[in-house]
Amino acid sequence: xxxxxxxxxxxxxxxxxxxxxxxxxxxxxxxxxxxxxxxxxxxxxxxxxxxxxxxxxxxxxxxxxxxxxxxxxxxxxxxxxxxxxxxxxxxxxxxxxxxxxxxxxxxxxxxxxxxxxxxxxxxx
Numbered sequence: 232x233x234x235x236x237x238x239x240x241x242x243x244x245x246x247x248x249x250x251x252x253x254x255x256x257x258x259x260x261x262x263x264x265x266x267x268x269x270x271x272x273x274x275x276x277x278x279x280x281x282x283x284x285x286x287x288x289x290x291x292x293x294x295x296x297x298x299x300x301x302x303x304x305x306x307x308x309x310x311x312x313x314x315x316x317x318x319x320x321x322x323x324x325x326x327x328x329x330x331x332x333x334x335x336x337x338x339x340x341x342x343x344x345x346x347x348x349x350x351x352x353x354x355x
Contacts, residue, residue, distance in 0.1 A: 237279035252341030266296030286315040301330040310351040
């Protein structure tokens with residue numbers, strides 16, 4: 232059964248690009264345009280095997296989303312990758328402290344993304 236990846240980003244272009252790369256690699260993809268929508272999807276029963284989230288988004292950014300997602304039942308051990316243009320060490324440290332599994336800088340190639348996913352997602 233294909234693994235499901237939730238992509239959270241306010242950039243439609245970024246979401247489409249990630250979705251295409253992930254689907255070509257055989258993943259099922261769910262999308263959300265900000266942390267609040269992603270959280271609503273998780274609460275309504277979407278069960279991703281991995282989450283890729285942007286950090287800077289309207290309504291609810293990635294850091295807050297990671298904090299809230301980690302508090303949900305069954306979400307404690309789901310890998311969460313932060314994908315962002317943000318290279319500040321303080322933001323990385325905060326994301327890691329709240330439960331981000333990894334940090335990728337945009338732009339990331341499809342091949343690099345798949346490589347990282349295979350490292351953090353057993354059986355991918």
